[in-house]
Amino acid sequence: MSTLTKQTLSHLDWLESEAIHIMREVAGQCSNPVLLFSGGKDSICMLRIAEKAFRPGKFPFPLMHIDTGHNYKEVVEFRDKRATELGERLIVRSVEDSMKRGTVVLKHENESRNKHQSVTLLEAIEEFGFDACIGGARRDEEKARAKERIMSFRDEFGQWDPKNQRPELWNLYNARSHKGENIRAFPISNWTEMDVWQYIEREGLELPSIYFAHTRPVVMRQGAIVPVNVPLMSGELTNLPKAGEEIIDLQVRFRTVGDISCTAPVESDADTVEKIVIETATTTITERGATRLDDQTSDASMEQRKKEGYF
Amino acid sequence: MTAQVEDHGLLRFLTCGSVDDGKSTLIGRLLFDTKTILADTLTAIERTSSKRGLTAVDLSLLTDGLQAEREQGITIDVAYRYFSTGTRKYIIADAPGHEQYTRNMVTAASTANLAIILIDARKGVLTQTRRHSYLAKLVGIPHVVVAVNKMDLVDYDQATYERIVAEYQAFAEQIGLDDVRFIPLSALVGDMIVDRGERLDWYQGPTLIDILEAAPAAHTEKAESFRFPVQYVCRPQASDNPELHDYRGFMGRVESGEIKVGDSVTVLPNGRTSKIKDIQLYGQSIGKAIHEQSVTVLLEDEIDISRGDMIVNSDEVPVQSKQVDAMVCWLSETPLSPARTYWLRHTTREVKAKVASISHRVDINSLANESAATLAMNDIARVTLKLAQPIFADNYEASRATGAFILIDESTNNTVGAGMIAS
Numbered sequence: 001m002s003t004l005t006k007q008t009l010s011h012l013d014w015l016e017s018e019a020i021h022i023m024r025e026v027a028g029q030c031s032n033p034v035l036l037f038s039g040g041k042d043s044i045c046m047l048r049i050a051e052k053a054f055r056p057g058k059f060p061f062p063l064m065h066i067d068t069g070h071n072y073k074e075v076v077e078f079r080d081k082r083a084t085e086l087g088e089r090l091i092v093r094s095v096e097d098s099m100k101r102g103t104v105v106l107k108h109e110n111e112s113r114n115k116h117q118s119v120t121l122l123e124a125i126e127e128f129g130f131d132a133c134i135g136g137a138r139r140d141e142e143k144a145r146a147k148e149r150i151m152s153f154r155d156e157f158g159q160w161d162p163k164n165q166r167p168e169l170w171n172l173y174n175a176r177s178h179k180g181e182n183i184r185a186f187p188i189s190n191w192t193e194m195d196v197w198q199y200i201e202r203e204g205l206e207l208p209s210i211y212f213a214h215t216r217p218v219v220m221r222q223g224a225i226v227p228v229n230v231p232l233m234s235g236e237l238t239n240l241p242k243a244g245e246e247i248i249d250l251q252v253r254f255r256t257v258g259d260i261s262c263t264a265p266v267e268s269d270a271d272t273v274e275k276i277v278i279e280t281a282t283t284t285i286t287e288r289g290a291t292r293l294d295d296q297t298s299d300a301s302m303e304q305r306k307k308e309g310y311f
Numbered sequence: 312m313t314a315q316v317e318d319h320g321l322l323r324f325l326t327c328g329s330v331d332d333g334k335s336t337l338i339g340r341l342l343f344d345t346k347t348i349l350a351d352t353l354t355a356i357e358r359t360s361s362k363r364g365l366t367a368v369d370l371s372l373l374t375d376g377l378q379a380e381r382e383q384g385i386t387i388d389v390a391y392r393y394f395s396t397g398t399r400k401y402i403i404a405d406a407p408g409h410e411q412y413t414r415n416m417v418t419a420a421s422t423a424n425l426a427i428i429l430i431d432a433r434k435g436v437l438t439q440t441r442r443h444s445y446l447a448k449l450v451g452i453p454h455v456v457v458a459v460n461k462m463d464l465v466d467y468d469q470a471t472y473e474r475i476v477a478e479y480q481a482f483a484e485q486i487g488l489d490d491v492r493f494i495p496l497s498a499l500v501g502d503m504i505v506d507r508g509e510r511l512d513w514y515q516g517p518t519l520i521d522i523l524e525a526a527p528a529a530h531t532e533k534a535e536s537f538r539f540p541v542q543y544v545c546r547p548q549a550s551d552n553p554e555l556h557d558y559r560g561f562m563g564r565v566e567s568g569e570i571k572v573g574d575s576v577t578v579l580p581n582g583r584t585s586k587i588k589d590i591q592l593y594g595q596s597i598g599k600a601i602h603e604q605s606v607t608v609l610l611e612d613e614i615d616i617s618r619g620d621m622i623v624n625s626d627e628v629p630v631q632s633k634q635v636d637a638m639v640c641w642l643s644e645t646p647l648s649p650a651r652t653y654w655l656r657h658t659t660r661e662v663k664a665k666v667a668s669i670s671h672r673v674d675i676n677s678l679a680n681e682s683a684a685t686l687a688m689n690d691i692a693r694v695t696l697k698l699a700q701p702i703f704a705d706n707y708e709a710s711r712a713t714g715a716f717i718l719i720d721e722s723t724n725n726t727v728g729a730g731m732i733a734s
Contacts, residue, residue, distance in 0.1 A: 008320045010318040011399070028543050056547050057550075139393070147391075167642045169729045170421045172715065
């Protein structure tokens with residue numbers, strides 16, 4: 001074996017190792033971090049990375065979910081179950097409480113609550129005095145994110161200033177902040193949607209059922225598949241069809257899950273992780289393009305939300 | 312045997328170019344030809360192209376990120392792009408070519424193992440080309456690919472290409488770049504990127520994607536000394552499991568070299584020695600750990616170790632020093648002040664630092680040394696720093712991760728300098 005080159009990590013092992021390193025840096029540099037956990041696939045990967053980073057110890061941070069009150073029941077149930085299994089503390093703060101306090105005011109009853117999560121998140125940061133929030137955002141998701149640092153500084157209003165970011169070199173992360181300021185840390189910045197699915201497959205991670213093909217009532221609205229009559233945790237139905245819309249039963253799965261009002265599924269018969277990996281390899285539409293109604297309002301809508309404190 | 316696709320790991324590379332040399336088009340072409348661009352993205356850039364009155368789809372629009380960039384038609388910051396060939400995953404660091412170039416290129420280069428330096432075939436080797444090459448060398452990128460682009464605009468002329476190659480080779484020798492490869496291509500038309508095209512028959516070498524596929528994923532093929540900066544100490548005393556009451560796991564990433572159970576190690580700064588008892592990942596003993604692997608290390612002896620300490624191979628202990636000589640790139644709009652104290656972060660260790668002297672600044676256009684009393688943004692200089700506590704430094708050329716540091720402004724917490732240790 002004279003041509004033997006130096007042993008290197010496989011691409012998934014490399015990405016995992018980088019993410020573990022970043023989480024440990026947050027734990028080592030920040031005094032009061034929190035890990036944002038929504039029950040979605042990216043944050044499910046983040047929990048496995050946290051286990052690999054800190055077991056046999058406990059996580060050096062609690063988990064937190066900013067609940068819009070309009071989340072899929074399957075995802076909320078999964079969120080609670082996973083936190084219990086791990087024996088870690090889960091904090092839930094809700095956009096509906098911010099609405100009661102009057103800090104979130106919806107323009108109309110059906111307005112998507114997704115962007116209002118920023119307000120509730122900033123309130124929770126202040127309430128607990130968190131100096132860092134660890135999140136599962138990825139640079140391949142969206143073009144504003146492609147330029148965001150792994151340790152991203154936010155000022156005391158939670159604002160991201162894309163033109164004035166701290167340079168980030170080698171793997172020397174600077175997570176320093178003054179009181180009231182905040183670091184958003186993104187350990188899986190360098191992962192793609194494909195990497196996430198390959199990791200879920202390799203690690204045998206459990207997911208909420210709505211990631212897999214299932215039949216549900218939908219309507220077609222401006223070219224998007226919109227789920228209707230979706231049951232909330234309270235049993236109440238949301239996303240009622242508009243007058244004249246035809247309800248059809250369609251086999252779909254979700255590529256991303258978020259607020260019910262702004263996440264749309266794709267048509268699919270992929271009912272196993274293996275089939276989803278194959279489907280992801282051959283899809284012709286980007287993850288957010290297919291499914292995030294909130295990103296399509298303008299070319300810069302994610303950037304705008306991030307400047308205002310969005311995750 | 313399973314029919315699994317081979318995994319050739321991950322390669323991080325950098326594209327350097329100046330305005331109008333076709334860098335964005337090259338990246339767009341790589342993404343397009345490897346089928347990374349999906350239909351809705353293509354539709355969006357088709358729409359923008361026609362809005363701007365262009366007749367063909369402008370692939371460079373794929374790399375436009377921020378609102379201000381789209382408005383001004385320039386790139387402000389380093390952007391990261393991803394593609395995969397099925398056997399290897401790639402991360403492209405795309406550094407803009409205009410002002411603040413040095414700062415952005417040094418940032419992008421710090422994590423790259425290969426640089427593609429673009430040359431416009433009509434213009435040949437320019438001052439900018441020399442500047443990019445010098446920075447690639449300074450930041451220690453082991454492999455350089457010189458892509459002579461826009462061959463379509465010089466009628467695919469072999470003599471033009473060979474003239475540029477000869478001129479660049481002479482310059483590469485002068486600055487000590489050793490692994491340089493050349494390729495003629497047209498990013499616009501797509502020749503020699505993923506497909507060979509039909510107009511460059513005289514070039515027998517590999518396509519750009521073939522070069523990328525074959526490039527070594529490791530930063531260096533040389534054996535390196537084992538370096539394990541401790542990030543976090545795991546002591547789950549309060550656990551319900553009594554077996555864990557004496558557990559003391561040192562968590563970190565192997566930043567250089569490799570380690571196996573039984574190896575003799577020295578702990579810095581206290582200098583105590585021990586042997587590796589176990590190497591764990593997620594509760595499993597894995598026997599050994601290689602470069603870039605994040606693991607938990609357990610030692611035979613009970614030694615007091617905390618974050619900022621470093622576990623190293625006992626045969627190759629780095630120097631402990633309260634003074635470092637380094638090449639420093641200044642990153643901040645606020646100039647370096649020799650009167651001020653900065654935080655210096657080296658691996659997981661943070662110490663206070665002050666400039667003792669600036670030996671010279673490098674004019675990165677002429678590569679001449681000049682004297683300097685301070686440093687402004689984008690300056691590169693040889694600097695001596697005094698430290699409040701020692702760091703365990705390696706020479707940057709020998710070990711990138713343990714030879715690098717950043718400087719942080721104490722009052723703003725901004726990252727203001729990047730250093731590469733010379734001795």
